[in-house]
Amino acid sequence: MEEGSSFWSIQLMWKCVNATATTLLAWFFLESAKKGFGPQTIPLKFALQNGDGETSFIFIAVHYWEYFLVAAIGIAAGLIGCAFVEINIRLTKLRRRLNFSKPLQLLEVIFFTVLMASLTWNLPLAYTVCKKDSFPDMEFIQFNCPDGEYNELATLLLATPSTYGLKHTFHAEAHAFTIQSLVIAGCVYLFVLLFLFGAKLVMGIFIPLLYAGSCFGRAIALSLKLDPFMYAVVGASALLA
Incomplete structure (x- = not known):
């Protein structure tokens, strides 16, 4: 989808996203109405795949007011x-105006590589x-x-986002990472x-944005003592969108 989206209509993509989100929310409300809106929470059903074709389901109790929290996060x-986007556009215009030669483009990539490694x-x-x-x-x-212990921030920053990073933020226990470590990572x-996005190197923006959003x-x-798994997914989806 990431590669093919360049050839799709952006308007059509947003219509699909809005239709899916509206349908899901309407279904949750109808399910709650059918049960009489008795308790203050409704169960959300999440499907988990283990990579071997097997799917398991978990249920998470969500308060009604969390709809507004999810909207605020969005x-x-x-x-x-x-x-x-605005800052990236300005950086791109600056790169074009300075008309970097190939050696300078290479130096820019080396500089940000060293910066990321240092951080x-x-x-x-x-x-x-x-x-x-x-x-x-x-x-x-x-x-x-x-021995027998792990460094929170090192785990978040040094783990490859596409393999271990998202696994940590999506599946680790609630007390595995502190708020400070997650915000720093x-x-x-994001910084x-x-x-890097716009520099002369091959890179993706899909997974890094998912990872940063899941940390937030x-x-x-x-901070609100809510389910970290659900809000890691919400944050990842919101920042990617």
């Missing part, structure tokens, strides 16, 4: 997206939070922590992505 992500390796050293590694199914990173990825969504859930 609005906030939209504002971040507007700022992201991802030095931030976990400067802000070290070690926790006992009691999650055998998760590939957490020890970094400079004692999300900001680092570096802002400057999980942080919001932890």
Whole structure:
């Protein structure tokens, strides 16, 4: 979908998204109405695939007022997206106006590569939070922590987003990461992505935006004592959109 979307009508894509979202919300409300709106929560059904063709389902209790919270997250992500696009356009115009030669284009890529490497390796050293590694199914990173423990920020920054990063934010237990570590990781990825997108290198924007959004969504859930799995998905979807 990511590759093919370049050839689709943007208007058609948004119509599909809006139709799907409206249908889902309407179905949830109708299901709640059928049950008389008794409890203050409604169960949401999520499908999980293990990669081997097997699907399992989990149910998450959601309060009615969380619809407004999800809408607020969508609005906030939209504002971040507007700022992201506007700044990126200005950077692209600046690159064209400066008319970088090929050696300068290469130096730009090297500079941001060194910057990203410096941030991802030095931030976990400067802000070290070690926790006992009691999650055998998760590939957490020890970094400079004692044996049997993992470094929160190193795990979030050094893990490959497409393989382990999203697995950590979507599936790790609620207390696996603190709010501060999640916010720092999300900001680092968003900041570096802002400057790299448009540089002379082959890169994708799909997975990094999903990952940054999932970090922010999980942080919001932890601050409000809500389900981190659900809001990691909400944050990832909102920032990507």
